[in-house]
Amino acid sequence: xxxFTGRCHCGQTEWTVELPQESxxxxxxHCDACKLLSGGENTLNQIAGKDDLKITKGTVKTYTYTxxxxxxxxxxxxxxxxxxxxxxxxxxxxxIVVRTGLLxxxxxxxxxxxxxxxDRLDWQPEVGHTFEGPxxx
Numbered sequence: 001x002x003x004f005t006g007r008c009h010c011g012q013t014e015w016t017v018e019l020p021q022e023s024x025x026x027x028x029x030h031c032d033a034c035k036l037l038s039g040g041e042n043t044l045n046q047i048a049g050k051d052d053l054k055i056t057k058g059t060v061k062t063y064t065y066t067x068x069x070x071x072x073x074x075x076x077x078x079x080x081x082x083x084x085x086x087x088x089x090x091x092x093x094x095x096i097v098v099r100t101g102l103l104x105x106x107x108x109x110x111x112x113x114x115x116x117x118x119d120r121l122d123w124q125p126e127v128g129h130t131f132e133g134p135x136x137x
Contacts, residue, residue: 001052003094004103008052008083013058017048017083017098026100027135030120033065037075037084041121042104042114044101050094053086067091068134 001018008014026044034043058126060076067073077084087097100106111128114120118132 004105005056005098006085006101006102006104006106007057008078008081008085010078010081012080013060013078013083013085014056016054016056017086017103019046019048019098020053023048024109026106026109027112028114028122029116030114030115031068031120033073034116035119036117041098041124044106044109045097046112047095048086048098048102049094050088050096052108053096053098055085118129 001020002024003016006015008019023025023046025046027046028042029045030042033122035041059079061079063075063077064072067089069089071089073089073090075084075089083102084099085102086099089097100109113135114126114130115130115135116133117130
């Protein structure tokens with residue numbers, strides 16, 4: 001399975017994640033939590049297995065909040081620059097949400113879908129198949 005390297009803004013934390021060909025695409029999330037955490041209009045993500053991501057340099061800290069599902073969401077980020085590498089939404093079981101915009105080669109990924117389209121900013125165009133809330137399980 002192809003492996004991609006990611007890093008935080010300051011370079012203190014690095015990781016690799018394995019993504020099969022069909023997962024080498026962005027899922028844009030427009031939820032309000034992602035907007036608050038990133039300071040942007042959406043985040044670029046992909047779902048991967050927990051065991052498919054390895055921290056290769058440095059460490060990560062954790063911040064936890066309650067997601068729309070009512071379950072905890074654990075955010076893993078660089079303790080120095082606070083770049084979020086990935087999140088674990090406990091509602092997803094053994095899957096994690098990787099920030100694909102931080103991966104080397106991620107700029108070439110296409111958009112596979114958009115989630116929480118109901119929260120998309122009015123001036124943003126739709127660029128992928130959109131789910132009004134989370135994707136169906």
